[in-house]
Amino acid sequence: MRSLWMCLAVVCVLLVVLSGTVQVVHSHLGCPDPHANCSLCVTAHVAVHLTQAHAPVAAARVLARVTAPQPALLPSGFSAFSHYTRPPPSLNLPA
DSSP states (O other): OHHHHHHHHHHHHHHHHHHHHHHHHOOOSSOSSTTSSOHHHHHHTOOOOOOOOOOOOOOOOOOOOOOOOOOOOOOOSOOOOOSOOOOOOOOOOOO
């Protein structure tokens, strides 16, 4: 099944490369009006009209006002370690 998807992906990539190559090497030699009857030229020169969708106005009624409660004062998360800890070992190198 995986090889089928891989083959399909390769076919799609080859179709994109082939169509791009056809568009690049496309030409009309000896024609007085080269773009008149060519569907590739017509689709290449079609103007795209951009439109902007209007956002709907949000209609909402205020049913009740809600006030935020005051934040609770929590104790500090800092705690000092008061037990004895061993100092790091000292290096006694022979001279």
